[in-house]
Amino acid sequence: MSGPMISLTIQHRCGKARAGTLVTAHGEAATPAFMPVGTAGTVKGVTPEQLRGAGVQIVLANTYHLMLRPGAQTVSRLGGVHGVMGWPGPILTDSGGYQVFSLAARRTIDDEGVTFQSHIDGSMVGLTPGRAIETQQLLGADVIMQLDECPPAEAGREQVAAAVRRSADWAVVCKQAWQEADGRSRRLDGQTGLPQALFAIQQGGVHLDLRAQSARRIVELDLPGYAVGGLSVGEDRGAMYEVLDGMDELLPADRPRYLMGVGEPRDILAAVLRGADMFDCVLPTRNGRNAQAFTWQGRMRLRNARWAEDPLPLDQRCDCYTCGHFSRGVLRHLFMASEMLGPTLLTIHNLHFFASFMAAIRRGIAAGDLEAKARQWTDAIYAQADDAGAEG
Amino acid sequence: MSGPMISLTIQHRCGKARAGTLVTAHGEAATPAFMPVGTAGTVKGVTPEQLRGAGVQIVLANTYHLMLRPGAQTVSRLGGVHGVMGWPGPILTDSGGYQVFSLAARRTIDDEGVTFQSHIDGSMVGLTPGRAIETQQLLGADVIMQLDECPPAEAGREQVAAAVRRSADWAVVCKQAWQEADGRSRRLDGQTGLPQALFAIQQGGVHLDLRAQSARRIVELDLPGYAVGGLSVGEDRGAMYEVLDGMDELLPADRPRYLMGVGEPRDILAAVLRGADMFDCVLPTRNGRNAQAFTWQGRMRLRNARWAEDPLPLDQRCDCYTCGHFSRGVLRHLFMASEMLGPTLLTIHNLHFFASFMAAIRRGIAAGDLEAKARQWTDAIYAQADDAGAEG
Numbered sequence: 001m002s003g004p005m006i007s008l009t010i011q012h013r014c015g016k017a018r019a020g021t022l023v024t025a026h027g028e029a030a031t032p033a034f035m036p037v038g039t040a041g042t043v044k045g046v047t048p049e050q051l052r053g054a055g056v057q058i059v060l061a062n063t064y065h066l067m068l069r070p071g072a073q074t075v076s077r078l079g080g081v082h083g084v085m086g087w088p089g090p091i092l093t094d095s096g097g098y099q100v101f102s103l104a105a106r107r108t109i110d111d112e113g114v115t116f117q118s119h120i121d122g123s124m125v126g127l128t129p130g131r132a133i134e135t136q137q138l139l140g141a142d143v144i145m146q147l148d149e150c151p152p153a154e155a156g157r158e159q160v161a162a163a164v165r166r167s168a169d170w171a172v173v174c175k176q177a178w179q180e181a182d183g184r185s186r187r188l189d190g191q192t193g194l195p196q197a198l199f200a201i202q203q204g205g206v207h208l209d210l211r212a213q214s215a216r217r218i219v220e221l222d223l224p225g226y227a228v229g230g231l232s233v234g235e236d237r238g239a240m241y242e243v244l245d246g247m248d249e250l251l252p253a254d255r256p257r258y259l260m261g262v263g264e265p266r267d268i269l270a271a272v273l274r275g276a277d278m279f280d281c282v283l284p285t286r287n288g289r290n291a292q293a294f295t296w297q298g299r300m301r302l303r304n305a306r307w308a309e310d311p312l313p314l315d316q317r318c319d320c321y322t323c324g325h326f327s328r329g330v331l332r333h334l335f336m337a338s339e340m341l342g343p344t345l346l347t348i349h350n351l352h353f354f355a356s357f358m359a360a361i362r363r364g365i366a367a368g369d370l371e372a373k374a375r376q377w378t379d380a381i382y383a384q385a386d387d388a389g390a391e392g
Numbered sequence: 393m394s395g396p397m398i399s400l401t402i403q404h405r406c407g408k409a410r411a412g413t414l415v416t417a418h419g420e421a422a423t424p425a426f427m428p429v430g431t432a433g434t435v436k437g438v439t440p441e442q443l444r445g446a447g448v449q450i451v452l453a454n455t456y457h458l459m460l461r462p463g464a465q466t467v468s469r470l471g472g473v474h475g476v477m478g479w480p481g482p483i484l485t486d487s488g489g490y491q492v493f494s495l496a497a498r499r500t501i502d503d504e505g506v507t508f509q510s511h512i513d514g515s516m517v518g519l520t521p522g523r524a525i526e527t528q529q530l531l532g533a534d535v536i537m538q539l540d541e542c543p544p545a546e547a548g549r550e551q552v553a554a555a556v557r558r559s560a561d562w563a564v565v566c567k568q569a570w571q572e573a574d575g576r577s578r579r580l581d582g583q584t585g586l587p588q589a590l591f592a593i594q595q596g597g598v599h600l601d602l603r604a605q606s607a608r609r610i611v612e613l614d615l616p617g618y619a620v621g622g623l624s625v626g627e628d629r630g631a632m633y634e635v636l637d638g639m640d641e642l643l644p645a646d647r648p649r650y651l652m653g654v655g656e657p658r659d660i661l662a663a664v665l666r667g668a669d670m671f672d673c674v675l676p677t678r679n680g681r682n683a684q685a686f687t688w689q690g691r692m693r694l695r696n697a698r699w700a701e702d703p704l705p706l707d708q709r710c711d712c713y714t715c716g717h718f719s720r721g722v723l724r725h726l727f728m729a730s731e732m733l734g735p736t737l738l739t740i741h742n743l744h745f746f747a748s749f750m751a752a753i754r755r756g757i758a759a760g761d762l763e764a765k766a767r768q769w770t771d772a773i774y775a776q777a778d779d780a781g782a783e784g
Contacts, residue, residue, distance in 0.1 A: 041725065045732040047442075048717060070700065070725040077701045078721045086717040189703065308462065309469045311581060325440060325478040329470045333433065333462040340437040340732060 006143065006197035006224050008256045008277065012366040016248045016275040019365035022058070022256055024090040024142035025194040026082060029058035031256065032272045032361055034354045035092060035280040040065040041075070041084040044285055045344040046351070048086045053321055054348050055355030058090040060280045063135055064099030068118050068125070072138035076188040080140030083189075092143035092280070094260075095132040095174075098150055098229075109149065111166060129170040133177035133198075140185035141196065143258075145227065146174035148201040153234035160205040163230075168217035171200040175221050197224035199258060205230055206239040208246055215250035226251045227258040228276070232267065241270055248275035265294070265357055265381050269374045272361055284350035289343040291335045294353040298383030300328070302346065306386065307332045320352035321345075398535065398589035398616050400648045400669065404758040408640045408667040411757035414450070414648060416482040416534035417586040418474060421450035423648065424664045424753055426746045427484060427672040432457040433467070433476040436677055437736040438743070440478045445713055446740050447747030450482040452672045455527055456491030460510050460517070464530035468580040472532030475581075484535035484672070486652075487524040487566075490542055490621075501541065503558060521562040525569035525590075532577035533588065537619065538566035540593040545626035552597040555622075560609035563592040567613050589616035591650060597622055598631040600638055607642035618643045619650040620668070624659065633662055640667035657686070657749055657773050661766045664753055676742035681735040683727045686745040690775030692720070694738065698778065699724045712744035713737075 008031065010020035022029045036043045036051070038061045043051055051059065061081050066072065075084050081091055097114070100107055104116035113128030132147035148167040151159050175198060184193035200218035204210035218226060228247060231240045244259070251257050258278035259271045268279050284294065291302040295315040300307070313323035314331070322331070322345040334342030360377070364370030400423065402412035414421045428435045428443070430453045435443055443451065453473050458464065467476050473483055489506070492499055496508035496517075505520030524539035540559040543551050567590060576585035592610035596602035610618060620639060623632050636651070643649050650670035651663045660671050676686065683694040687707040692699070705715035706723070714723070714737040726734030752769070756762030 040729045040731060041722070042731050042733045045736070047713070047733065047736070049713065050439075065729075069729055070721075074701055074721065074725075078703055078719055078725075083703075083719070084722050084725065086722070309466055311470055311475075321439070321441065327470055327475070329462075329466065330433070330476050330478070333466075333470075333476065337432045337457075337461055339432060339434050340735070341434045341439065343732070344437070344439070344736070 006195070006256070008225075008254070014365040014368050014370050015273060017272050017365045017370055018275060018277060019362045020277070022090065022277070024197070026091065026142050027089045029090050030359075030362055031277040032268070032358055033058050033278050034268065034358045035060040035278065036285055036351055036354070037062070037280055037282045038085055038087075040069065041081065043347075043351075044289065045340070045347050048088075050321070050344075050348050051087065051351065052089075054351035055359070056351055057355075058092065059085065059087060060092045060094065061085065061139070061141065062099055063093045063096035063132065063139060064103065066093075066139055067096060067135050068120050072135045073188060076138040076140065076186065079189055079191075080138075080185060080187060082140065090143070091141040092258075092278075093136050093139050093141040093145065095145040095147040096127055096135065097132070097147045098261075100127060101150060111169065113147065129173035130177045133174050137181055137184070137186040137193070137196065138188070140187065140194065142194075143197045143199060143225065144178070146171045146198065146200050148203060148229055150203065150230050150233065151205060153205075155205060157207060157210075160203070160207055161210055164203045164210050164214040164217075167201060167203045168214060171218050171221055171223075174198060174200075175223065199223060199225040199227050199256075201227045201229040201260070202251070203230045204243070206235050206243060208243065211243055211246060212250060219250070219252060223255070225256040225258060227260050229260045231259065232261045232263050237267070240267070241274070244271050244274040244276070266378045268357070269361065269378060272365075273371060273374065284354045285347050288347035288350040291342065291346065293346055294350050294381070295385060296377075296380055298381065298385035300385045302328065302332050302335050302342070304332075304386045314349055318349065318352065318356075320349050322349040322352075398587070398648070400617075400646070406757040406760050406762050407665060409664050409757045409762055410667060410669060411754045412669070414482065414669070416589070418483065418534050419481045421482050422751075422754055423669040424660070424750055425450050425670050426660065426750045427452040427670065428677055428743055428746070429454070429672055429674045430477055430479075432461065433473060435739075435743075436681065437732070437739050440480075442713070442736075442740050443479065443743065444481075446743040447751070448743055449747075450484065451477065451479060452484045452486065453477065453531070453533065454491055455485045455488035455524065455531060456495065458485075458531055459488060459527050460512050464527045465580060468530040468532065468578065471581055471583075472530075472577060472579060474532065482535070483533040484650075485528050485531050485533040485537065487537040487539040488519055488527065489524070489539045490653075492519060493542060503561065505539070521565035522569045525566050529573055529576075529578040529585070529588065530580070532579065532586065534586075535589050535591060535617065536570070538563045538590065538592050540595060540621055542595065542622050542625065543597060545597075547597060549599060549602075552595070552599055553602055556595045556602050556606040556609075559593060559595045560606060563610050563613055566590060566592075567615065591615060591617040591619050591648075593619045593621040593652070594643070595622045596635070598627050598635060600635065603635055603638060604642060611642070611644060615647070617648040617650060619652050621652045623651065624653045624655050629659070632659070633666070636663050636666040636668070657746075658770045660749070661753065661770060664757075665763060665766065676746045677739050680739035680742040683734065683738065685738055686742050686773070687777060688745075688769075688772055690773065690777035692777045694720065694724050694727050694734070696724075696778045706741055710741065710744065710748075712741050714741040714744075
């Protein structure tokens with residue numbers, strides 16, 4: 001491992017679960033940590049002040065979107081991704097690979113990298129492992145990710161095995177590019193680059209032997225952190241948990257473990273119990289924009305007529321800005337009138353829910369009773385509050 | 393005048409200009425005051441906390457929109473317009489008449505009132521002077537407006553004279569409805585109604601004799617405040633100023649004077665110099681959503697490519713949240729990427745500009761040099777910063 005660009009200090013353990021502190025050049029985040037997604041350099045609809053107020057400590061931004069618009073060089077001239085987001089705290093950028101596979105119109109992949117058509121202006125763009133790192137050096141996040149190949153859930157074993165091999169080969173190239181820059185970001189605005197931690201990504205689909213093979217290849221690179229990729233892409237939940245069962249043994253105990261694209265509170269819980277430290281997902285923000293609220297009593301669809309004259313907050317025990325100032329009836333009105341404030345307020349509430357959920361998980365680890373709490377929470381959170389007693 | 397439901401204390405005078413404090417049941421607002429427009433129970437894209445942070449002290453909400461959706465009774469059950477907006481400070485509601493003329497699909501008007509087709513669901517709705525007041529009693533704003541008829545700028549003298557007569561007749565009916573409720577709001581959520589001040593509206597287009605006639609009719613009603621309506625509807629700026637020249641003599645000096653639908657900073661200045669106290673307009677919010685920023689150095693169109701890599705804030709002397717955290721380049725990116733945060737941040741900045749502009753006007757009145765400053769400000773504010781030196 002090259003330099004102290006990031007450290008994870010583990011304070012509590014409870015079975016395989018760990019609670020600690022991730023330290024970066026831009027401050028700390030308590031783990032297990034949930035990272036809201038700031039796709040194009042903004043967590044949609046909320047200011048950094050509102051993010052902070054919701055209890056968020058670390059956010060993710062998408063390299064794919066930022067490299068296409070406004071472009072990595074422009075981001076760097078505007079103060080890097082911290083400057084663009086107006087967020088002074090820890091940021092992680094993905095490599096761009098995942099969006100190439102899910103968003104780009106046409107793409108060809110070979111051992112060198114991937115060529116794709118921009119979904120914004122139709123131009124052809126090349127992304128190699130080296131370019132993914134150079135781009136992320138310009139963006140300047142605290143944690144950067146290797147370029148990997150993430151096969152779809154329906155991929156056959158052969159295709160998954162090829163992706164494991166290719167992703168591991170790319171991890172080597174990425175490590176080299178990262179080391180050549182001394183593990184630092186590159187600023188075009190005259191500022192000094194800051195330490196960046198490179199994470200490698202395990203692939204292997206639901207094939208446990210391929211997962212083991214992938215882990216061996218990347219762990220030997222001795223990088224600051226490791227991610228589990230290629231899950232939550234449509235596979236069966238049981239198969240995902242089986243892969244996670246092996247994670248603790250395959251990935252080093254002293255490095256952060258990031259489960260990419262997860263997600264659902266129950267899957268976060270399951271993964272924490274199996275030793276994961278970091279998560280990201282669009283769920284709180286996307287669902288918030290679509291009028292769905294997470295609460296400890298279940299999910300609420302705010303367009304439902306039953307809330308039209310309800311003077312109570314979404315959740316009477318919630319201390320977020322939204323619950324402190326707006327009733328269910330008002331929130332429903334804002335959505336029915338297509339007012340921007342509806343998505344903003346529900347995003348704030350959902351982000352606060354996820355931050356509180358992670359804080360409760362951390363307390364459960366510290367208290368040593370997370371497993372007992374987990375089932376209780378899951379039953380409550382997955383109730384549908386629209387259908388039954390969420391009156392108080 | 394029935395009871396102390398609102399008072400205007402004038403602290404400073406400078407020519408016809410007055411600076412003072414408007415006191416309502418929900419707190420105070422310094423005058424001259426600008427009221428941002430919260431059409432459907434929200435100032436679009438900003439939270440009450442952001443409104444307050446931008447320096448806003450009093451806001452306006454549209455009776456037309458709220459009576460159609462979610463409905464005045466629902467608003468009352470949800471805590472009135474203060475509850476719906478999440479805004480504890482002073483609020484003024486218009487009567488709904490203006491939107492009937494500008495938004496409703498079909499309408500017929502007679503001496504009883506107006507019948508129109510809802511632009512939301514196509515249903516036919518009736519609005520009489522009595523119903524306008526009853527509706528505003530349910531909404532519960534601190535200042536409520538009489539129903540009036542506002543003819544378009546191209547209306548002939550006959551039509552304007554008829555509107556003057558009809559509006560004055562309606563003012564009588566409105567006063568009666570207001571007095572019957574003891575000048576108080578009506579709450580369906582179990583709370584006690586609070587004092588509301590009724591303002592009458594002067595009409596008369598650009599005809600000075602009709603303006604005088606209109607003023608005489610409404611002033612004899614001895615109401616808590618008076619508005620000048622029917623201006624800024626497309627008439628020549630000089631003609632508007634001529635009407636305002638007569639205002640100070642026609643409307644009582646001890647009551648607030650509200651110039652409806654204005655507006656442009658230069659028109660606000662001109663009207664303050666002629667004795668106006670209150671203003672409302674969608675300009676800061678609508679222009680903000682459309683990427684246009686107001687600054688003391690001129691207007692900026694944030695989609696302009698010249699701002700793409702500009703690391704400076706919109707206005708280096710501005711202390712709003714947006715200027716404290718985001719550069720011109722970032723704001724441009726947010727608009728180019730169609731991110732909600734762009735409209736939100738520019739709305740915050742523009743609201744802060746208008747609040748600062750009004751504060752500067754109040755200081756100018758207190759210092760006695762408003763007229764000298766007015767021309768200087770206007771020249772600067774109406775420069776086009778996109779075309780020339782707004783670098784710093």
